[in-house]
Amino acid sequence: MDPAFNFCSACGAQVKLTIPPGDSLLRHVCDACQTIHYSNPKLVVGALPVWGDQVLLCRRAIEPRHGKWTLPAGFMENGESVAAAAIRETAEEACARIALGEMSTMISLPHISQVHVIYLAELLDLDFAAGEETLDLRLFSEAEIPWDEIAFRTIHLTLKHFFEDRRRGQFQFRTLELKPHA
């Protein structure tokens, strides 16, 4: 969740919510210094690290979904590429080294203004370990995946597609959109 937007971050005056001239959407606008403050969707980027017929999942040590299993992923930072973000998140959450492959999924979540991007990746060695945001981590074969304990729908979908594609012997990049839970 973005913090409340009441004051201009440039000059400190109170902002108002208004549609600027030539625009069609409400923005936080500062009458004192004329700054228009835009807010845009965030990229969450991660990897699906593969070792033989197994994939590496992490059990979350943080909210949301504390205790649930996920792929290493997190908010992309300024100054990095999408690929660099996937490698960094895997290093931070799983202390793991990967070689990135193709992009696997790009899933829009308009109700929370996020876009989740997951790369296929090859795990380079077995010296992984739980990072600060991870309770536990391990390799899972398809039959072992705790499907009812996966933290996020985007990760669930990405894993499902990965195993389907592997059975078919052909990987496919997918762009999808998820609506809010009914």
Next chain:
Amino acid sequence: MDPAFNFCSACGAQVKLTIPPGDSLLRHVCDACQTIHYSNPKLVVGALPVWGDQVLLCRRAIEPRHGKWTLPAGFMENGESVAAAAIRETAEEACARIALGEMSTMISLPHISQVHVIYLAELLDLDFAAGEETLDLRLFSEAEIPWDEIAFRTIHLTLKHFFEDRRRGQFQFRTLELKPHA
């Protein structure tokens, strides 16, 4: 360019630039209300509208690159999907209706903290017209493309790949990274 960040947008107090506990990067932090203000890369999303052997380009009526040619594209908005952003930008800048195809390119620009995503698209009719941010627009065959007058390197690359792929008879999604101009 993001505006200066001097004051907390939640409570109006002055912020300081510091690395929060458990983090590794400098953030704007408010000591008064404890809000940590994150800044993340922005998605710029657009389309490559195709009509027969021609593509639709728009001449920019705004800075940067006023007067140069580009594909319809712009900042993705909160509350929309990546696909919806491509369709909306094409409607706004070219007053054109498209059917989206596959994603063509996803290009990271870490030096400006942007990610540019362009979809292949089929132009549905010829009732296009210049939107508010467009001086002029027209269909170009490959031989007619004004290569030296293309506004952005990401658009130049996307067009090059499109025509290469069309000659090969096979379209391919590409993820790339561009460094700053030397």
